[in-house]
Amino acid sequence: MTTTQTDRTTVKRIGERGHYDRAVIDPIIDEALLCHVGTIEHGIPMVIPTLHARIGDHLILHGSPASRMLRSAKKAEICVTITLVDGFVLARSALHHSMNYRSVVILGQPETMTGPDKAAALDALVERLVPGRLPHLRAMTDEEVRATSVLRLPITEASAKVRTGPPVDDEEDYELPIWAGVLPIQTTYGPPITDPAMRSEVAVPEHVLGYRGPTGPSAGG
Template structure:
């Protein structure tokens, strides 16, 4: 597995010890998330949008309507995609040293439009990221639906990760203060599946959906 790139854009200038060139760390951050933020220039102005995504190997897939201007213009320019996990609130003795524990990834590159089998594979990667197992039980997309959907492929060649974990880092003189300090963990959980009111009587919750209700999003 090749290490992450070290370019002017991916090299951390502040707190470089929080970075990693381990590509598996990038994969873990992406695979633990479900929503990314897509940064793109539209009509000369920046636009940052929450977007569903999926990963297959060293490729990130993004999707949306063919009418979305952000996706229409993205293949003609470099874009930036970010994924962030909030893992904890870091409560310090001093206000200055309050922080958060987090894992984040930033990817740069020029995406390309997918077609044919790769477009289907990209959609499957996105569905599997949100609801593993659903691709095999739901109705497959029609030609009309595929024509109305844009799927972009973005290489993970230029990417960086940054994380913070652990307790607060107070100044030495503040450790004598009788002020509570520590970490308040933050996690994402899935609730009990709620059936569609129009669902036919007797259709059970499938195991792969029921399993989601017992999950807690991973933290490091």
């Protein structure tokens, strides 16, 4: 998050500073519902939201082979940014207002996946976001797998940025009779809405009723 002054932030960087702290980076990737992918199209930056999964040391992205974003991503370096928002930081002055957040930026050149790894990556996308769902579904057909582009980006040049804790105000402002603190932000789920096109009575399964958010990597991590 852009902030206008020094914050009580922890900054961990991989790559530039040779500080490879996957213990910070991976849980942020795994908890996020989606990522934002930056590419360059005709000299102009383009940012598109998309779903992702992590399999071990790679971030998985997918889409239609016709997707402009994926076509650009196959040819040049991309930037994938993942942001979790944890709370509003309500300070005593406007300037020191901020957000508590956790974000990851990954840079690199993705590679196109093929073969059995590709099918496994598509399964991982569903199973990561909604754990327990995959066994309920019919298997993907070869045609479906062929009709999807899947890219993987090595999690090598990556950095995480985290802000936690209360506001940090100017010393003299602490005397002001202004309430200050953090207003937490959470993501919650449900209740499920059954498809009106259901043709038989099927109870809402536990993986939907008990859903508490995406989990970690579904394989290799």
